[in-house]
Structures are given as C-alpha cells and as structure tokens.
Amino acid sequence: MFRIRTKTQMTVVGMTIITLVLILFRISASDEVSPAFEKERDHSMQTSHSLVHKLEDISEVSSMTQSPKHIAKQKESEARIMADIRVRSQDDRIGRKLMLPNEKVHIMSNLDAENNDIKWSENKLFSGDRIVHLDLKGAPPKISYFEELFPLFRKLGATGLLIEYEDMFPYNGTLQDIPAYNAYSRSDIKQILHLAKINMLEVIPLIQTFGHMEFILKLEKYSYLREVSTYPQVICPSHNSTFPLITAMIDQIMELHPDIKNLHIGCDEVYYLGLCVRCAMAMIDNKWSRSQLFLNHVVRVAKYIRKYYPSVMPLTWDDEFRSLSTTELLEFEVPRWLEPVVWKYSPDLGTTMASEVWENYVTVFPNIWIASAFKGATGPDRYVTDISYHLDNHRAWMDIVATYGNKINFRGLMLTGWQRYDHFAILCELLPVGLPSLATNLVYVQSNNRDMTLIPHKVLDILKCDPPLPMSPGMGRSRCSFPGAGVLEAAERLYSLQQNLDRYLSDSTAKGWFTPYNIDHSFSNPSHVEHATAELDRCKMELLYIERDMTTAMAVVYDHYTASEWIETYIRPLDTKIRSLWEAKEKLLAKNHWPRRPLDASLQAHERTSSKSRTRETL
Known part of the structure; x- marks a missing residue:
C-alpha cells in the first residue's frame, strides 16, 4: 500500500x-x-x-x-x-492571442510570420474586394495621418477605400456654400488619391443623393428643397432644382476622381417620401406608388452617371429595395443601371434579413456588394469599440456568403466605420479607437476559419500591440503603438474611469448616505460620506490627465476643432459630474450639527425663527 x-x-x-x-x-x-x-x-x-x-x-x-x-x-x-x-x-x-469569452477555441494556422504581408489559403471565407469606409462627416483626419494609415490598411489586406466626404469635399462655384469651414482643399483630395494609389487602394467616393442630405438641406439657401419643410434629411425628388443640384455635385466629384470605377450614390434611409405637394402630384400624374417614386429618382441619377461617365458603375445602399418586389425592380431596370450594397451591422442577419429578400436579389441582381461594420454601429454615444460584437457581425456575413455564394456574385465587402449616426449626431468611436476591430475583421474574412475566436499574432504584430488585446470594452487596456494609438489609450482610460465612478456611486454606502435627498437637506453621516467619496480626488486628477493626454494624442490625427468637440462631448459632462459630487461632499462634511426630524418641519421651524428674529430687528 x-x-x-x-x-x-x-x-x-x-x-x-x-x-x-x-x-x-x-x-x-x-x-x-x-x-x-x-x-x-x-x-x-x-x-x-x-x-x-x-x-x-x-x-x-x-x-x-x-x-x-x-x-x-x-x-x-x-x-x-x-x-x-x-x-x-x-x-x-501562431503567437499571442486572446480568446472571446464562452466560445470554442480555434487555431488559425495560415499566418506567415516571415514578413508583414498576410498569407492566406486559397479557400478563404471571402474572395471579393475588401473596402474600408472612411466617414468624413465627423472627425476628418489630417492628410499626414492618411500617410501612415493607408500602408497599414494595405498590410491588413484592404483593397480599397469608400470615402464619404459629405461637407468635407471642396465644392466650388454654385456649390461653394456647402463645404465645412475646415473642408479638405483640392490639393488635399489629390494627395489622398495619390496616397491611395501608391498603396494600391481603389477609391470609391460616396455622395448622398436622396436621404441623409442634412449637410445641404440644413442650410437656409437649400431648405426649400426639403421633402418635409421641418426635416432636413430627405431631398424632394420632384422639385425642378433637385436634379441639377445633384448632377452638379456628381460632376465636381468626378472632376477630382477621373479614374474611379464605382461611385456610391447613397439613397439609404429615405424616411420621408411622397409627402410634399410636388411628389403627391407626380404620383397622381404617373400613377406611381411611393416605391415607384423612389425608384424613378434613383434610376434617373444612375442613368446620368452611366451616360456621362460610362466606365463608372453607380452603387446604392439597399435598404429601400428590401420591401420591393422583383416586378418593381425590373420595371425600372434597376440591375441595368446600378449595383446594390446590402448593409447590416448586427450579428443577427439570419433573423433580421428574411430569406425572401435574398431570393429576390438572387433573381434580380447579377452582382451584389455587402457592407458590415467595424465601428460606429453599437450606439451613437459609444466612444470605445466592441470588437467581439463586430466580429460576430462579420461571422454572420460569411454565413450569408457561404449560403448564396453559388447563386450570386458578391463583388466586395465594405467594412463601414461610422463616425456619426447622421450629420447632427455627436461623434462616436474615433478611427484610431476602431483600428483593432478593423484589423481583426479584415484578417478574419481573409482566413479560412469561419469560427475564428482569436486575434491572430499577425494583427498584434502589424498594430504593434502587446497581448492581450481586449475584445470588449472593460475587459482590459490596449497597449499599442500604431499611428494614433494614444487616442485609443486615452479613450479606454476614460471608459475605465467612468466605470469606476459608476461603481463607487452604486455602492451601498453611496446609495444610503450620499443621495440627492441627503445632499439637498445637508443631512448625512460624515463617516459614510467620507467612505462614499474616498475616490473622488483620484477620479478628479485622473480626468485631468486623460484630457491632457487625449488632447496631445488627437493633435497628431485631427485638427483642433475635432479635439475640442470630443473633449466637450465626453470629458466635460464627466468633469461637471465629478465637480458636482465634490461640492456635495464638501457641503455635507461642513455640517457638524443636525436638526431634529422630520427635516421639513425643522426647516419650517428654522424659517419661522429667522422671520421672528428679522421682525424684532426691524422694530
């Protein structure tokens, strides 16, 4: 034994x-x-x-x-x-990696560690173009940042850029009132195109021609073109001045982009249609439905492009097509004039996009583009990126490609990175903050591993990040040195500070002795107040350091207007909150004697006593 x-x-x-x-x-x-x-x-x-x-x-x-x-x-x-x-x-x-929580581990074995280019097997998940979206209607980067960014995109496997200029394009002549005061110059645009060319990135400009025309319709000069007079989102397709305005914008875009193969004309989220008198009369005269009114405008714009720029294929967002029948789409010869970009940014593609939609598209369109999101799709006020959410979105898209790839030609994948939800919205995740997500998802769609749950070593290597790289906000801090990484670090620090502050205020001591009632009545136990506010000093100083470091980091990537807007949007409210808590703490700790209950009765008694005292003094 x-x-x-x-x-x-x-x-x-x-x-x-x-x-x-x-x-x-x-x-x-x-x-x-x-x-x-x-x-x-x-x-x-x-x-x-x-x-x-x-x-x-x-x-x-x-x-x-x-x-x-x-x-x-x-x-x-x-x-x-x-x-x-x-x-x-x-x-x-394979190197360093981080696993998504609660998922099975799969190891990617198709990385070449001998050079900076990613080597993939022949049987990769997606073989079409991989287009990175630059949403310039918010936080437009400096040209010097593009000089560092475009080579990074190429190393990660991107093949092109979808550039949404909005009011950052230098429109001139009759359109000179449209550009923002800090818009790019013509020489800036030429430099952007040069940088894209030397990095072998195809450029696809995006110009809104129907919905999301807030950047024009907000202006008094163009307000008469609104479909609904109080809403600046949608332009009236029936107004005589609409088509000349749109074609003038297209012509100026084409002048600076003479070599492009595709031009995206927007046309998504046309929420208000057929509501003005002109559109109502057009529908009556032509016996159109609202869908037919929509298709007439879209096809008219696409025909203009094909007529005057025959080598350019118009692209449109697809959401307004989803409710249409094949008969309606074919009646206006939609597939002859344009190619749709099917977009969805959530992981639940299988439930939110019915199979009937895909069957219609398979019947009508020989070529389709698809659009995912690597940032800017989880909330208009999110300033840190959830990589795991966006990886799930790309995984769902690869399921769609696998299901319908033998029935339709998927020309390319557009990885969108929204900077605002619309022209009036606040800034969401900045581009450097979303770069780890972009890198992860670009690498994923080039792999042959549908169930990838790891960030490959090559992503960390190209981004110069130490492992582990957090897959979701709050799971840790990134330690990277890619261009603009200081912006990511400061944003994560702010998120951590906000989480800590929320945790302090949800503590039972704060809930019991540091409430608005306690503060309003200056009535609380000093020892509990001190406990509840023990971290306020540290939070106050940390916020000062974050603002300093974010300002410095953003100066490398953005102009001072963008830095000022971000600070005002995300730092100032938290600063105000911390200052308010600090003042409340000082107010409560200044008390050394407290009245009898009920407090309202004590206050009334105090006011009566004060009133009598003032009366005696008067007499």
Missing part, C-alpha cells in the same frame, strides 16, 4: 510539473525566436514528452486505488494535456 500511495503521489507531482511546463511554454511562445531559444525550447519539449510517458506508466498502477469515474476523468485530463503539448509544438508560430 505504501508503494501504491507513493506512485499516486508521483502521478499528482507529474501532472503538476507538466502543467507548469505548459504554462511557461505558453508565456514564452513567440513568432520569432533566437537559435538559442529554439534549442532551449526543444529541450523543454523533450522533457515534457518524457514526463508524459512517465505519467502514462504511473497511471496504470495508480488506478488500483481510484474509482472508475475518477480514472476516466484523469485519463481525459491527461489526454488534453498531451494533445495541447503536441499542438503547441506544431503551432508555436
């Missing part, structure tokens, strides 16, 4: 040693290792395999003192350890 017990102990010791070796091996794993380290690693692996064999020998004896259930669990554990050791010895070059 003594020998058997000893061997049982040896089993435990052996398993412990193997676990420690495995942990050390995981920590030390790297894509590139020196020859000395290779030798040391080989010796370590030999030692591990030797221990495994000893473990196998011991387990036969130790089974004599264990129950069958215990033996089964032990063998299962041993099998996992040995399999992991073998996998690690083969896939060591």
Whole structure:
C-alpha cells in the first residue's frame, strides 16, 4: 500500500510539473525566436514528452486505488494535456492571442510570420474586394495621418477605400456654400488619391443623393428643397432644382476622381417620401406608388452617371429595395443601371434579413456588394469599440456568403466605420479607437476559419500591440503603438474611469448616505460620506490627465476643432459630474450639527425663527 500511495503521489507531482511546463511554454511562445531559444525550447519539449510517458506508466498502477469515474476523468485530463503539448509544438508560430469569452477555441494556422504581408489559403471565407469606409462627416483626419494609415490598411489586406466626404469635399462655384469651414482643399483630395494609389487602394467616393442630405438641406439657401419643410434629411425628388443640384455635385466629384470605377450614390434611409405637394402630384400624374417614386429618382441619377461617365458603375445602399418586389425592380431596370450594397451591422442577419429578400436579389441582381461594420454601429454615444460584437457581425456575413455564394456574385465587402449616426449626431468611436476591430475583421474574412475566436499574432504584430488585446470594452487596456494609438489609450482610460465612478456611486454606502435627498437637506453621516467619496480626488486628477493626454494624442490625427468637440462631448459632462459630487461632499462634511426630524418641519421651524428674529430687528 505504501508503494501504491507513493506512485499516486508521483502521478499528482507529474501532472503538476507538466502543467507548469505548459504554462511557461505558453508565456514564452513567440513568432520569432533566437537559435538559442529554439534549442532551449526543444529541450523543454523533450522533457515534457518524457514526463508524459512517465505519467502514462504511473497511471496504470495508480488506478488500483481510484474509482472508475475518477480514472476516466484523469485519463481525459491527461489526454488534453498531451494533445495541447503536441499542438503547441506544431503551432508555436501562431503567437499571442486572446480568446472571446464562452466560445470554442480555434487555431488559425495560415499566418506567415516571415514578413508583414498576410498569407492566406486559397479557400478563404471571402474572395471579393475588401473596402474600408472612411466617414468624413465627423472627425476628418489630417492628410499626414492618411500617410501612415493607408500602408497599414494595405498590410491588413484592404483593397480599397469608400470615402464619404459629405461637407468635407471642396465644392466650388454654385456649390461653394456647402463645404465645412475646415473642408479638405483640392490639393488635399489629390494627395489622398495619390496616397491611395501608391498603396494600391481603389477609391470609391460616396455622395448622398436622396436621404441623409442634412449637410445641404440644413442650410437656409437649400431648405426649400426639403421633402418635409421641418426635416432636413430627405431631398424632394420632384422639385425642378433637385436634379441639377445633384448632377452638379456628381460632376465636381468626378472632376477630382477621373479614374474611379464605382461611385456610391447613397439613397439609404429615405424616411420621408411622397409627402410634399410636388411628389403627391407626380404620383397622381404617373400613377406611381411611393416605391415607384423612389425608384424613378434613383434610376434617373444612375442613368446620368452611366451616360456621362460610362466606365463608372453607380452603387446604392439597399435598404429601400428590401420591401420591393422583383416586378418593381425590373420595371425600372434597376440591375441595368446600378449595383446594390446590402448593409447590416448586427450579428443577427439570419433573423433580421428574411430569406425572401435574398431570393429576390438572387433573381434580380447579377452582382451584389455587402457592407458590415467595424465601428460606429453599437450606439451613437459609444466612444470605445466592441470588437467581439463586430466580429460576430462579420461571422454572420460569411454565413450569408457561404449560403448564396453559388447563386450570386458578391463583388466586395465594405467594412463601414461610422463616425456619426447622421450629420447632427455627436461623434462616436474615433478611427484610431476602431483600428483593432478593423484589423481583426479584415484578417478574419481573409482566413479560412469561419469560427475564428482569436486575434491572430499577425494583427498584434502589424498594430504593434502587446497581448492581450481586449475584445470588449472593460475587459482590459490596449497597449499599442500604431499611428494614433494614444487616442485609443486615452479613450479606454476614460471608459475605465467612468466605470469606476459608476461603481463607487452604486455602492451601498453611496446609495444610503450620499443621495440627492441627503445632499439637498445637508443631512448625512460624515463617516459614510467620507467612505462614499474616498475616490473622488483620484477620479478628479485622473480626468485631468486623460484630457491632457487625449488632447496631445488627437493633435497628431485631427485638427483642433475635432479635439475640442470630443473633449466637450465626453470629458466635460464627466468633469461637471465629478465637480458636482465634490461640492456635495464638501457641503455635507461642513455640517457638524443636525436638526431634529422630520427635516421639513425643522426647516419650517428654522424659517419661522429667522422671520421672528428679522421682525424684532426691524422694530
């Protein structure tokens, strides 16, 4: 019995040693290792395999003192350890990664660690163009930032840019009232196109021609073109001045983009249609429905492009097509004049986009583009990006591609990165904040692993990030040095500060002794007030440091208008809140004597006493 017990102990010791070796091996794993380290690693692996064999020998004896259930669990554990050791010895070059919570681990084995270009197998998830969206209606970057950003896009596998200029384009002549005061100049646009060309990125301009025309219709000069006089979103398609305005914008875009192959004309979220007198009369005269009124305008704009710029294919967002029948789409020859961009930014594509929509599209359109999101789609006031959410969105899109890829040609994927929800909305996640999400999703769609739940080492390598990279807000801090990484770091610090402050205020002490009632009546226990507000000093100082560091980091990427707007949107409200809490704390701690209850009665009694005192003084 003594020998058997000893061997049982040896089993435990052996398993412990193997676990420690495995942990050390995981920590030390790297894509590139020196020859000395290779030798040391080989010796370590030999030692591990030797221990495994000893473990196998011991387990036969130790089974004599264990129950069958215990033996089964032990063998299962041993099998996992040995399999992991073998996998690690083969896939060591994969490098550092972070796993999404509650999901099965899958290892990508198609990364080339010898250079900066990502090498993928022939059978990748998506073989079409990969277009990165630049939403310039908010936080337009400096040209100098594009000089660093475009090579990064190319390394990550992007093939083009969807540039939504809005009021940042330098319209001139009759359109000179449209550009923002800080709009890009003509030379800036030429430089952007040059940078795109040398980085082999196709440029697709996006110009709104129906809905989301707030940047024009907000102006008094163009307000008469609104479909609804009080709402500046949608332009009236029936007004005689609408088409000349739109074609003038198209002509100026084309003048500076003479070599483009595709032009995106927007046309999404046309919420108000057929509501003005002109549109009502047009529908009556032509016996149109609102859908036909919509299609007439879209096709008319597309025909103009095809007539005067025959080598350019118009693209439109698809959402207004989804409720239309194939008969309506074919009646206006929609597939002849344009290609739709099917967009959806949530992970639930299977439930939110009915199969009937896809069957209609398969019947009508020979070519389709699809659009996902890498940022700017989880809330108009979100300033940190949820990578896991957007990865789920891309995974859902790859399911769609796998389902319909043999029936329709998916020309390209547009990875949108919205900077505002519309022209009037506040800034959401800044571009540098969303770069880790963009990188992860670009790499994912080029892989052959549909269930990828890891951030490959190559993403961390290109972005110069230390592992782990947080997949969701609040899961940790990023430590990166890619262009603009300081913006990401400051945003994450602000998010962490906000979380900590919310946690302090949700503590039972704050809920019981630091409420608006306590503050209004200057009535609380000082010891509890001190406890509830113990971190206010630190929060106050941390916010000052965040503002300083964010201002410095944003100066590299943006002009001072963008920096000022972001600070005013996200730092000032929190600063005001902390100052208010600080003043409340001081007010409560200034009290050293408190009245009898009820407090309202005490206040009334105090007011009566004060009134009598003033009366006596008057007499």
